[in-house]
Amino acid sequence: xxxxxxxxxxxxxxxxxxxxxxxxxxxxxxxxxxxxxxxxxxxxxxxxxxxxxxxxxxxxxxxxxxxxxxxxxxxxxxxxxxxxxxxxxxxxxxxxxxxxxxxxxxxxxxxxxxxxxxxxxxxxxxxxxxxxxxxxxxxxxxxxxxxxxxxxxxxxxxxxxxxxxxxxxxxxxxxxxxxxxxxxxxxxxxxxxxxxxxxxxxxxxxxxxxxxxxxxxxxxxxxxxxxxxxxxxxxxxxxxxxxxxxxxxxxxxxxxxxxxxxxxxxxxxxxxxxxxxxxxxxxxxxxxxxxxxxxxxxxxxxxxxxxxxxxxxxxxxxxxxxxxxxxxxxxxxxxxxxxxxxxxxxxxxxxxxxxxxxxxxxxxxxxxxxxxxxxxxxxxxxx
Numbered sequence: 403x404x405x406x407x408x409x410x411x412x413x414x415x416x417x418x419x420x421x422x423x424x425x426x427x428x429x430x431x432x433x434x435x436x437x438x439x440x441x442x443x444x445x446x447x448x449x450x451x452x453x454x455x456x457x458x459x460x461x462x463x464x465x466x467x468x469x470x471x472x473x474x475x476x477x478x479x480x481x482x483x484x485x486x487x488x489x490x491x492x493x494x495x496x497x498x499x500x501x502x503x504x505x506x507x508x509x510x511x512x513x514x515x516x517x518x519x520x521x522x523x524x525x526x527x528x529x530x531x532x533x534x535x536x537x538x539x540x541x542x543x544x545x546x547x548x549x550x551x552x553x554x555x556x557x558x559x560x561x562x563x564x565x566x567x568x569x570x571x572x573x574x575x576x577x578x579x580x581x582x583x584x585x586x587x588x589x590x591x592x593x594x595x596x597x598x599x600x601x602x603x604x605x606x607x608x609x610x611x612x613x614x615x616x617x618x619x620x621x622x623x624x625x626x627x628x629x630x631x632x633x634x635x636x637x638x639x640x641x642x643x644x645x646x647x648x649x650x651x652x653x654x655x656x657x658x659x660x661x662x663x664x665x666x667x668x669x670x671x672x673x674x675x676x677x678x679x680x681x682x683x684x685x686x687x688x689x690x691x692x693x694x695x696x697x698x699x700x701x702x703x704x705x706x707x708x709x710x711x712x713x714x715x716x717x718x719x720x721x722x723x724x725x726x727x728x729x730x731x732x733x734x735x736x737x738x739x740x741x742x743x744x745x746x747x748x749x750x751x752x753x754x755x756x757x758x759x760x761x762x763x764x765x766x767x768x769x770x771x772x773x774x775x776x777x778x779x780x781x782x783x784x785x
Contacts (some may be wrong), residue, residue: 418478419448421748429693446750466490480508498700520649531582550584591661596680597643601694610708657695687715714769718780720760722753733782
């Protein structure tokens with residue numbers, strides 16, 4: 403990687419061309435860092451950048467060509483071909499986070515075992531190879547339980563809450579693979595929380611304020627920061643999140659999703675090894691956004707201040723309302739007329755009902771007023 407004294411700006415390669423890649427690239431360009439993006443298909447958001455390529459990212463020659471001239475490669479998703487990229491990396495080019503970190507996180511069973519071995523608090527769980535194993539585990543844990551795919555479980559997909567053995571048997575064929583599935587105790591949580599952690603290769607890290615994630619239909623609807631929890635609970639959540647990222651040797655931005663129980667216990671739900679929807683508020687709401695700190699961390703640069711710039715920040719997702727191509731919108735001018743509203747439209751080429759098409763963020767001094775304005779702005783935008 404070029405030294406600071408050389409005055410040469412590095413190039414970051416991003417495997418992925420969706421909204422996370424778009425926002426990573428925008429943050430990099432703010433720092434004078436060049437970016438290039440590679441996606442297996444036209445994701446839409448990558449259209450805003452000149453050095454963006456659509457090609458077969460499982461092809462070694464494609465990956466080798468893409469990496470040539472980069473100083474660091476990073477990923478928009480844990481499902482990007484990091485291991486294949488590692489096989490063809492030119493000398494001196496770093497891949498962050500590492501394939502080993504991605505492997506630890508993208509398999510829910512491996513992730514849970516890794517965190518448990520590190521002493522992190524988790525819901526009780528069992529990695530079950532067969533339906534018989536799952537039935538026995540559920541009986542021991544007590545119904546209801548959550549059945550999760552080992553790989554591919556996210557945002558309400560790839561998992562199911564099952565109330566009894568009959569429901570478990572019905573769900574097993576769809577959610578299990580050759581190596582089985584994860585059975586997890588259902589947590590009657592008070593709130594779902596999230597903490598973003600930016601970490602450099604040497605271990606230096608910063609944690610963002612604890613966010614309260616408001617769920618609708620098992621998907622994130624809104625994010626409220628700071629979460630309405632006591633300072634002691636917030637401090638414990640940030641400490642647990644930092645320890646979880648240390649346990650998987652995360653580099654860059656890692657999002658840690660948590661449960662707060664009725665008695666204020668904090669349990670780790672899952673990790674995402676890249677910027678995350680629950681941290682989008684930070685673009686306007688924090689002194690340094692999750693995307694900028696991701697770029698700083700993977701380049702091993704000093705990390706920025708993660709604290710809020712105002713007393714409160716609220717992000718609300720903008721979802722698709724129809725199925726069609728190309729996107730059309732009504733209400734954008736109405737949303738922009740609401741004071742203090744920042745609107746982000748991702749540029750996805752195809753609209754689907756409930757697909758994340760953008761988000762709005764409002765920051766300010768009164769949490770209730772900020773939430774009302776953010777909800778009104780998001781509701782006004784019809785895609």
